[in-house]
Amino acid sequence: MAVNTRFAxxxxxMVLLAAEPDTLQTSETIAGRLETNPVVVRRVFSLLHHAGLxxxxxxxxxxxxxARPAKQITLADIYKAxxxxxxxxxxxxASEEAAHTASALHQVFKNIERSLRDELSKTTLSQIAKKATRKAAKADGKKHK
Known part of the structure; x- marks a missing residue:
């Protein structure tokens, strides 16, 4: 089963863009910092652009x-995009028994996804960026000791 890393x-x-909100950053620059292919970043940016983010x-x-301040963008916005x-x-x-199980399981899956979206809507991009900055500063402090 393939893992989709598009959201991550x-x-x-977006955290990298939030760090320099007034600077245009290229997909090559972002890809280099994420150690991924610029095409991956361009595809993600295309979807985020289409969503107005x-x-x-x-x-x-x-x-x-x-497109707007990081405080106004939630993880749910990014997930939806x-x-x-x-x-x-x-x-x-094919069996009727399996169909009943699938129906019950489908409802559980819908509830999980609703909970996920609700949780993502409580966290802004700004909050994630601040946490990442604090962790990076803490890691840098440990390197210099």
Missing amino acids: TGVHA VDSHKGPSGGSKL LDTGDLFHTAEF
């Missing part, structure tokens, strides 16, 4: 930046 990549990229400008002096469908899928079995 999107959050990481990122402003992107093409051309030699182009790049991307947050990068959503690739249901988190969980039930298997399709």
Whole structure:
């Protein structure tokens, strides 16, 4: 089963944009800092741009930046922009017994996804960026001792 890392990549990229909110950053720069392919970042930025979370400008002096302050962007906004469908899928079995189990399981999955979205809506990009900065500062302090 393939793991979708689009949401995590999107959050990481958005944190980097939040660190320099007035600076246009290229997908190459962001990709280099995330140690991933610029195409991955461009695909994520395209979806975020379409959702109104990122402003992107093409051309030699182009790049991307947050479309609004990080305090106004929740993880739920990012998740919705990068959503690739249901988190969980039930298997399709032919028996009637399996259909009843699948139906019950489907309801559990819907409840989990609702809870996930509710939890993501409580956290802003700004909060994640601040936590990341504190952890980085703490790690730097340990390196210099």
